[in-house]
Structure formats: C-alpha cells, structure tokens
Amino acid sequence: MKSKILSSLLIISSLFGYLEWGENKRAFLIQVEFEIFSKIMYDAGALLHPLILIPLLGQILLLLTLFQKNPNKTITFIGIGCIGIIMAMLFLIACLNINYLMLFATIPFLVISVFTIRHHLRS
Numbered sequence: 001m002k003s004k005i006l007s008s009l010l011i012i013s014s015l016f017g018y019l020e021w022g023e024n025k026r027a028f029l030i031q032v033e034f035e036i037f038s039k040i041m042y043d044a045g046a047l048l049h050p051l052i053l054i055p056l057l058g059q060i061l062l063l064l065t066l067f068q069k070n071p072n073k074t075i076t077f078i079g080i081g082c083i084g085i086i087m088a089m090l091f092l093i094a095c096l097n098i099n100y101l102m103l104f105a106t107i108p109f110l111v112i113s114v115f116t117i118r119h120h121l122r123s
Contacts, residue, residue, distance in 0.1 A: 003071040003123075006116040007062045007079075013112055014059060014083045017090050018105035028105070029055075029086075051086060058082025073120045080113050 015030040027035075033056070040047060047053060061079035065071035087109045094102035 002119060003076070003116075004066055006112065006119060007065045007071060007076060009112050010080065010083070010109065010116060011059055011062050013109040014055070014087065016105055017087055017109065018102045019090065020099060020102060055083045055086045058084075076116065076120060080116060083109070084113060 015028065015033070017029040018026070019029070019032065020026040036047060036052060047056075058079040058081070061075050061082065065076050065079070068075075087106050090102055091106040091110060093099070094106060
C-alpha cells in the first residue's frame, strides 16, 4: 500500500514542476501537458520531443504501478528516472538562476523520489 501512495505522490508532485523561459513565459508542467494534449490532433509531432516524451513515459509507468497488485520495483525506478531527467534539469536551472519558485517546485518530487527508492530497496 505504501508503494502505491508513494507512486501517486510522485505523479502528483511531477505535475507541479515549474518552468520559466523567455520574458513573461511561465507554466507548471500540468499546464504544458494539457496544452500538448489539446494540440495532439493538429500537431502529433509536438509530442515527439525527448524532453516531452521521456517524462510522459515516466508518468505512464508510475500510473501503471498504481494498478498492479504488487508494484514492480523496476518499473517504479524507470518511471522515477524518466521524470527525474526533467525535474533534475529544472532543479539545476533553478539553482543556477537563483529562481526560488522553480527550486521549491522541484524539491517535493526529488524528496519523494528518495523516499520511494529507499522504500523499495528495503523491501
């Protein structure tokens, strides 16, 4: 049961990653995903960028673990790794630019990832 709670927390915390680019352009990852899915019928190529496709794959894998009777450790680790790519990159950018909003938006995912990995390695 704890594995499923941690997986759901990972999915939720990944949606609140915060992006800022250019002048006055900012969005949470959930807003970006919604925008991509709303445009998928018109531009399917927009989904094929690695920085969009890999974290989305990670979210799908973590969602899959919620429906398993005993969540698979390997699938969970791969899901964390896929989402972790974008979240670690956002964390690094936030540290380099001293952007506290981006920093605080990535920390929950990173902390929950550490707890999830420790939980799976102990069990």
